[in-house]
Amino acid sequence: xxxxEQHPSTLSVQEGDSAVIKCxxxxxxxxxxxxxxxELGKGPQxxxxxxxxxxxxxxxxxxxxxxxxxxxxxxxxxxxxxxDSAVYxxxxxxxxxxxxxxxxxxxxxxx
Amino acid sequence: NAGVTQTPKFQVLKTGQSMTxxxxxxxxxxxxxxxxxxxxxxxxxxxxxxxxxxxxxxxVPNGYNVSRSTTExxxxxxxxxxxxxxxxxxxASSSSDKGHGYTFGxxxxxxxx
Numbered sequence: 001x002x003x004x005e006q007h008p009s010t011l012s013v014q015e016g017d018s019a020v021i022k023c024x025x026x027x028x029x030x031x032x033x034x035x036x037x038x039e040l041g042k043g044p045q046x047x048x049x050x051x052x053x054x055x056x057x058x059x060x061x062x063x064x065x066x067x068x069x070x071x072x073x074x075x076x077x078x079x080x081x082x083x084d085s086a087v088y089x090x091x092x093x094x095x096x097x098x099x100x101x102x103x104x105x106x107x108x109x110x111x
Numbered sequence: 112n113a114g115v116t117q118t119p120k121f122q123v124l125k126t127g128q129s130m131t132x133x134x135x136x137x138x139x140x141x142x143x144x145x146x147x148x149x150x151x152x153x154x155x156x157x158x159x160x161x162x163x164x165x166x167x168x169x170x171v172p173n174g175y176n177v178s179r180s181t182t183e184x185x186x187x188x189x190x191x192x193x194x195x196x197x198x199x200x201x202x203a204s205s206s207s208d209k210g211h212g213y214t215f216g217x218x219x220x221x222x223x224x
Contacts, residue, residue, distance in 0.1 A: 006153075034212035043115075043201055043215035044154070089153065091212075097161045098144050098169060099203075099213055103153035 002027040002094035006102025013080050014110055021105045023090035024072040032093035033073050035064060037086045038104075044089055048075070080109045113137050117202050117216035124192040124223045132187040132219050134202030142205040143185040144169070144213065145177065147198040154201065160185055192223045 003026040013019050025033075031052035036044035050057045050064045050073065057064050061080075066073040077084055087106050091099040118133045136143065144159040156169030158177040166177050174196060176188040185204075189196060199220050203213035 009151075032212075036212075036215075043203075043217045045215070046212040049212050097142060097167075098156050098159040100156065100170075101146075101154040103151065 002100040025092040030092040036089040115216035136204040140204035
């Protein structure tokens, strides 16, 4: 089945800096890659996603890049703010009709 | 539009007890899944369904049963609770278009003593 690896597990940046989280996947048939943000005590919330026929997608301060050949995708957050502090999960849609998640990255943005 | 509703929010069980975690969605989504979240382990898939009457096992199905008699509801049953099932459980749903990510419920925090 699909295996999704996510790095780093923790990331601390200063307010205004950029943050990058990287994921790799194993199933070459995966064609949909969402990113989720989870705040304390809440369920994960979709923040951005990308399909396999697109190399990059942006939404204001966040962007996702995809390299299908290397089977990796990344989340980029620019001009980080304290409210960006949360746990971020990458995921890949596997051929079995469900999402497989990475283990998460705990992002801390310090003022 | 309520989205995905999970009940209860918190539950304490004794070892060996059984219970059902409820999940309902009002978005007419075909795909529904149950995940458990443990510290350092991310979200692990327990069971999923691609439509009413169709279910399949995920990564960690042992000790859990599911059924999908309607499009809206996808209950998760713990047959005989064990301390290893102490976790936060999330239900999620998605449209059949794989271009849409899952919408998650707010979770059920289960403690088995």
